[in-house]
Amino acid sequence: MAIAITVQMEGWESPEWVREQLAASLPDVDIRCWPDIQPAGDIEMLIADRLPNGMAAQMPNLKVVQKLGAGVETMVKDPGVGPNVRIARLKATAAAREIAEYCQLYVLREHRHARLYVEQQQKGEWRVHAPRMTTDVTVAVLGLGHIGGYIARRFASMDFHTVGWSRSQKEMGGISCFAGNDALPTVLAQADFVVSILPSTPETRGLMNAETLSHFKNGATLINVGRGDLVVENDLLVALDGNQPAHAVLDVVSQEPLPRDHAFWNHPQVTLTPHISGWNVIDGLDDIAENYRRMKAGGPLLHEVDRSSGY
Secondary structure: OEEEEEOOOOOOOOHHHHHHHHHHHOOOOEEEEOOOOOOHHHEEEEEEOOOOOOOHHHOOOOOEEEEOOOOOHHHHHOOOOOOOOEEEOOOOHHHHHHHHHHHHHHHHHHHOOHHHHHHHHHHOOOOOOOOOOHHHOEEEEEOOOHHHHHHHHHHHHOOOEEEEEEOOOOOEOOEEEEEOHHHHHHHHHHOOEEEEOOOOOOOOOOOEOHHHHOOOOOOOEEEEOOOHHHEOHHHHHHHHHOOOOOEEEEOOOOOOOOOOOOOOOOOOOEEEOOOOOOOOOHHHHHHHHHHHHHHHHOOOOOOEOOOOOOO
16 A cells, blocks of 8 residues: 655645655655655555645545644545545644744834834935834734744744633643633733634634724734635735734735735735745654554554534
């Protein structure tokens, strides 16, 4: 029996590179790279960054889909991934650190007026803008799982007033934690920066809509490094025009690549990046090898997804 690997993201690590890394831990396992996976009936484990429709359906003996990353919504919703197929996400510390650095970069850019100074330089203007005390600035992190918890702790270590929000109550030292839909307006209303690392689930899709955005502080910044379908994009455009929030940093959008005629491209209050906040996953590949062994032994998987909740 065999493992298949597919990497759909252009410019990212190749499937051959993933195979080379895994081969060191699984030297006797047949590891194939898409599209050269035949006979597909041999495939028991599929490793994928994204799962195109129809791919899993070609593998009648598939037992495990292993995500090369965190978001698993395409796997959970794929009709070709039968109910008996287990799904696992990847918890790579390197990627969590990189996503935290990304969020720090854009919080500090706004906090220390770096974007404004670039604009002033282009116009030949010499004007100073006093930064606020870091301890007086609130960063709210939505989603306190592996990555969100890492991000929140990073901001707390920088002396930002850090609050967190999640579906269920969490306890984190130095971070004020809130839970449940009723608490979300309170969190948004106090935040100068809202960082979302929420997964894509029925509860989170469209969560950032006109009503929710109305709770943002005037002048706040939204940073979305979770999933693009969190945001109702037309509602965000209207909210930006009202300065509530005043800026949006979007590493994820509802359709990727973003269509060239989308209003986000030329909007002065939107910063776009092409889903690159977390990149390196090499320190999570040992978990993939371990999940292969656990699959063969019939044991529980590392970071297995609860398919009923979607993550």
